[in-house]
Amino acid sequence: MAMPPEPWPTGTTVEVEPLVRRVLAPNPSPYTYTGTQTYIVGNAGDVAVIDPGPNEEAHIEAILAGIGDAKLSAIMCTHTHRDHSPAAAPLSERTGAPVVGCAPLTLDDNGPRADAPFDKTYAPDRVLVDGEAMTGTGWTLRALHTPGHTSNHLCFALEESGALFTGDHVMGWSTSVVVPPDGDMGDYMTSLERLGAREDRVYYPAHGEPVEKPRQLVRGMLGHRRQRENQILRLLGEAARAVSGFIPAMYKGLDERLIPAAEMSVTAHLIDLERRGLVRRNGEIWQTS
Missing domain, CATH: 3.60.15.10 (Ribonuclease Z/Hydroxyacylglutathione hydrolase-like)
Incomplete structure (x- = not known):
């Protein structure tokens, strides 16, 4: 905003x-x-x-x-x-x-x-x-x-x-x-x-x-985070990639000052997905399990 x-x-x-x-x-x-x-x-x-x-x-x-x-x-x-x-x-x-x-x-x-x-x-x-x-x-x-x-x-x-x-x-x-x-x-x-x-x-x-309208906003935020999860899984289905490789597809037109924030958010999602057994990593590269 x-x-x-x-x-x-x-x-x-x-x-x-x-x-x-x-x-x-x-x-x-x-x-x-x-x-x-x-x-x-x-x-x-x-x-x-x-x-x-x-x-x-x-x-x-x-x-x-x-x-x-x-x-x-x-x-x-x-x-x-x-x-x-x-x-x-x-x-x-x-x-x-x-x-x-x-x-x-x-x-x-x-x-x-x-x-x-x-x-x-x-x-x-x-x-x-x-x-x-x-x-x-x-x-x-x-x-x-x-x-x-x-x-x-x-x-x-x-x-x-x-x-x-x-x-x-x-x-x-x-x-x-x-x-x-x-x-x-x-x-x-x-x-x-x-x-x-x-x-x-x-x-x-x-x-x-x-x-x-707090409950409406919270529902929207939960939906947004689940959408991000699905984006990550879809992109990994196309090809394994490093965290930086997600940003152009997921955050189009992002202010360059906010790229570190986007990368940290993607990393947080990946760690959560890894914990749930849906993705795995090899060094800096992430792929589906």
Whole structure:
């Protein structure tokens, strides 16, 4: 999806529903769309911040301005890519709020990356397990473990309004990038199916606009991934090939900056198909089993 026309509301607190406001970080890119969206949940008493974003002073100041006189009781992270969690530590230092949410994750990876690398500074005060909740004045945020984009990815359900904060797991503007070895396509599909069985009213992703028809989008995303699987199997039926050999046929007219992301996505599919016994590899070359 093409970028929307500027100006974007970077650094501005925008109310998206009575219990939820968002602040857009100044980090637009082909992978982050207009930037990372930090959410402030709650109005009076105490509030929570979801995905504090990059460690950018202007963004931290914008979050503090959005919080205003309320007490920040929790800084919650969906996962630890560097566009999501690095502001957690400085925000905690300035407010005294604990960092809670996903587990820490450090992945050594010297290969090409199709997404922001992991934040190795992330050190939560409390890790939320699946089904565990944080509560405050008029709000309850319950964690859902949704591995796939990353193994430590969480979504947070706002029980009072039926909203789900989906991080990078589901976004309206783009499919999520699944980057092995930590990203896992099989886990990603299972997590999508889990969300598809829920009845959330709206999704608030970390990038892009709210998803007003979430179950419809999830069905479409599952169908899209299955279509990609079928493309891969069809192409391997024609000839064995390296990962790069899939891209021209599967991603026609792709922006060259996004080729590494496409190659990682194909690799994630191939690894999943290999695990299921449908394909095998010989060095860098893949073929049907």
